[in-house]
Every structure is written in structure tokens, then in C-alpha cells.
Amino acid sequence: MLMIRPSFDTLYEALLARDAAYDGRMFVCVASTGIFCRLTCPARKPKPENCTFHETVAECIEAGFRPCKRCRPTTPEASADPVVRPLIEALEKRPGYRWGEPDLVRMGFDPSTVRRAFKRHFGMTFLEMARQRRLQEGFSSLSGGGKVIDAQITAGFESPSAFREAFARILGTAPGNFSKNPLLSADWVPTPLGPMIAVTDKTRLHLLEFLDRKALPAEFKKLQGFAKGEIGFGRTEVTDRIQEELDRFFKGESASFQTQLALHGTPFTRDVWRALLDIPAGETRSYSDVARALGRPEAVRAVARANGANQIGLVIPCHRVVGTDGSLTGYGGGLWRKQRLIELEQGYRAKVSEKANQPDP
Template identity: 40%
Template sequence: MTDHALLHEALESRDRGAAGGFLYGVKSTRIVCRFGCPSPAPKRENRVFFPDLQSAKNGGYRPCLRCRPDEEAEPLVDELMGLLRSEPDVVWSEALLKERGYCPRRVRRAFLRTHGRSFLDMARRQRVVAGSSARQGGEKTIEAQLSAGFESASGFREAVTKLLGRSLKEVSRPSPLGLTFIPTPLGDMIAATTEEALYLLEFADRPELPKELRSVETDAGHTLSLQRNKGTEAVEREVAAYFAGDLNAFAQMPVRYGTAFTSSVHDALCTIPPGTTISYKELAEKISRPGAFRAVARANAANRLAIIVPCHRVIASGGKVSGYAGGVWRKEWLLEHEKRYAEGC
């Protein structure tokens, strides 16, 4: 699938995370929108993509009044994301939001505009990850279901299927391709490995995760399993060391995927030292394709090996931190974390 096709697919599925910070313009109205905008998606021939808002404005496009691509995330969003991280066991509902003084309607609008998903959906996915991790740890389905805050086993199974794209029964079968959930200060990550190679390392709340896992199964030639192996244990150790500030280079052997151009971009990303950043334009020049910075940005967004292939070290030409599928707040945290340990702090 071409990089352009990925953006078209992200637009049609309203998957803002898969867009990697890109915006889309509607040629007929000269309006630019966020991916995930509640407005109907335009026809393919009526679409144009921009790496940032300034590029769209330079092309004569004005910001949409519904999804507000010219506005930063509301403090409300940052506040609730902080609560998700600090209170992972809370079972959020509209009633609980009201009880804590939040307007559920306003919360929903703010999250759809900034994340392309509702707050309650994000909270539910977080609980599913916790339940899946418990199931992997040997707990029975009923125990994992209760620990994740689900009242029924069927609801838990359905949620696992939505998260992984495979039923709980399917991922409970032995396979050389193991899945593991890794807790981090930025939320759980999910890794897919065989004993010899690493196929995926992603933040588990990304909505496009099931699609990525299907690609991993195709590349590996195996179905996914919650069964652990030497590879899952190794990546758990390395991720823990990275977040502790004790590791800045991974020993895991990542599997190449995508086009030759995508691989060249990912190889170049791995040469960016921790604690430093470059622009998309500089990255394009690094691979001797100075005019291809938009294609470079799309290849950057297609990365499925978070922190190992450090796409978070690429920023906009003006120095703005933007365009990270895992969330700009995570990108900012990672850059500050790497800067600290690069300076020996």
C-alpha cells in the first residue's frame, strides 16, 4: 500500500492517529481539517494532504470551524489524560464524569476533536489492555475480566477482539509469534516478537493496532499468541531500561517492512542520536531525497516500532513538536527524557 493510500485509509476510517500529524484539505471548499473531523469525508479526487497547518494556509486553505485544526489541545484534555495515567483502575462512565464535575458532552467533543476518539473509548481500551495482560499472566478469563472492570465475560471477550483483531480464544493458542503488554510511564505498550526477531512495538491505545497486528502476522507467517517467549522477555527488559534512562540503543533485531523508500527512512531515523532532533526536510536530505520531505513524513508516520525506530526525534522545520501518532504529549515526554539522560542528568 502506498503512503498516500495510508492517508486515504486513515481519513475514511477517521483514524487520526494513523495520519501522523497530517491534515487534509477539501479542494471544493478550500477548508483544511484534522483527521477524525466529524464532517463527511470528501471524495478522493477532492482531497489534498498537508504536513502542517502553515502549509495548508500557504496553499489558500482556511481552518475548519468544526474540528478546529488551528487550536491546541484544551487543558481539559490534558487534565483527563493525566487522570487516565494516574488512576488506571478507575472504571470511567458519564455518571462518574458528572460526579467529578465534568460535562460529558464537552469531554466527548474535546476528545473527538483532539484525539479522534472519545475519552470513554480511550478509558475502555486501557482497561482491556489491563485485562489482556492479566490473562497473559495466567489468570483465568473471569479473573482477568473482573480485574479489567467488565461485568460480563462476553463483554470482555468482545473488547479483546476489538483491541487485537483476534478473539481471546485465538490468541490463547500457542504460536511462535508472542504478544506482551509492557507498562511504561506513558501507558502500556504492546510488543510482537518471535524468539529471533521483533515485529512490532506500539502504544496499546492506538486505534489502528488491529490492522498493524494483521500485517505482522502476514510478515511473520504465524498467528498471534499471548504466550511469552525469549523475544518478548528481551524486549520487556530493554523497554524498562529505556524508560529508566539506562539504555539508548536497542539490541532487539527489528524486522524490515514496507517499501525500500520506507526502509531507507527508518534506517536514517536510527542514526539520529538520543537527545537531538531534526526536521522532516533534514531527514529527506539525509537520505539524498531533498524534495521528498512529505513522503518522508508519511514513512515516518508508518513506523510500527516506537522508540526503537525513533520517529519521535523528527520535528517541524520551525521547531514545533507535532505529528506523532502516539500523541504529541508522548513525543514531548520522550524528547525531554532522552535529553535528560543524554546530558547525564
């Protein structure tokens, strides 16, 4: 990653404090044990003379260290959290259930502990995530041809108005306003970082955004203008293709996306997005780096605006752009997602490094 490297003393203090600001961005290698950890690892802290710090998993592996079995630095942190994992599994088993704090208590969890854990990992509480999950169930019902009343019941909303309002908060329009003969089709696709909305035609992906992105209603309205209001519910072959590619991406199998993209923007904005596509997984660039790559070093602010206007998340990797000092600057999907994505993609970099270091057969 391109960042101003903190001093050893700063990093060691962060290790002692289990500072989450460095999670996924710096790792500690411990000479006395031969393992490497997150700076948030709960294990007993090593002596400073036994510590070295690296920016990537690949560097730790190349230095001959093994990943810690407690903090699991090669996997996203949330998957290792003993509070998060069972609740995510329970949510997937009962996605339409109206979860409440009494349910958490019955399962043996302290609601305040759950609230903090989910906020730390996902930027939202478990109950907020559960409500969002119910909306997904309603969206799926509509996508499958169901009526609005059926979707409301499936989503567990007691009144039609509450369902319409909740739905409109996400996309900026009520479900009854969707077209029966659409030019573009909208459906949700699940990911480990939360559900995303995909809008496609028969050949291209027009939009891919997390459901809780604040700019989603405005982006959806813009697409409605492009399609003259003809956006409906449903999936296309392109939806299935991007779902498969996202699944491979999050499983650590491939960071390559081959789905054709429809780029809705000015010529300069499209040039910025194409430049983002050239950033390899596991690497980052600053806004000024991207501006220089375009031959427009003075256009840093314009690059930042174009980066923020990206409406095809993950595939056009705006999450790979960081501040000049390496800080995780604004990301429409939430900084916690940006951190997780960079952390995940460092695993791809580690795999490439491992292959490069293997002897020829």
C-alpha cells in the same frame, strides 16, 4: 532542536500566558533568581529584562541556571501535577476496579478538573485510562494462559461480548482468534506514557505500539498475514529484554536499545527507519533532513509516509522527526507523547553535556 526560533516578544507573551504549546520545547532562564523554568510554570512571572530563552535543559544548565522546584523542568510535567500523581498511584493499586466520577469526588477531586488535567497531559481522560488499564489486566490473564471468561472477569467487564468488542477495538480481532501454537507472541508492556503491545519471536521484536494507536489493528493484521495467523498470547525473552530497556529509558538511565528488530517494509521504508535510528536522543530532524541523509532530497513525502508506517515505536525514534519549522507534526502515538519523549530525551543531552564539561580527574 531544529526549529525557527520565535522572537523574544513571542516567547515572553507565551510565558505570561503559560502557553502549553511551548512546554518541553523552550525554557526561560531568570537572571534575578538563577533558576530556569517551563513556560507553563505557575510561579510569579519575571520582568522581561531578567529573561533569556533556551531550547534545551542542557543549554540552561550550561548557562549556570538551576531547575525550578515548582515546575520541575527536568522531569516530565505530568509527574509534577498534584491532580495526576495521586490518581495514577490509585489506578496502579486497583487496576481492575471500575472507576467512576463518584470515586473521584470521594477522593476530593473535581471531575471536570481531573478531566482537563488528564486530557492535557495524556490526551485521554482518567476514566478512559482506567478502562484501558482494565483491558491490560485481561490481556495479562490471557497471556498467562487464562481462559477468555477469566480474562473478562479480571478486566471487570460484565458481559463476554463487551469484553470481546473492547479487545477487538484495540487489536482488530477478538481474543478467541489467537493461536494456541504461535509463531509470534503478543503481550503488553507498561510505560509511563501508557501501555504498549509488544509482538516478538524468540530473537526479534516485530511490533511495539501504544494500545490507543489508531493504526494498531491494521498493523496487527499485517503481522498476522506474515505469521499466517499464528500469533498468540505470551512473553518471550525478547519481550522481557525490551521491557528492561524501556524501563531504563524512562528512568533516564539509557537511551540505547539493543533488542534485535524485525523490519517489515519495503527497502526504502527500511532505509528510512535505519536513518531514524541514527538520530541521537535529544536531537531532532526534519523530514527533508532525513531525505537528504538518504541521498533522496526530493523524497520528503515518501520519508513522511515511511515515518508514519513505523510499527516499532520509541525504539525506532520516529518521534524525533519534526516539521521544517520545528513544529510537532503528526505522531501516531499522539502529539502529547511526542512532546513528552522529546522533553525526556533532552535530559540525556543535558547529561552528555555535563560529562563533557567535567574536568579530567
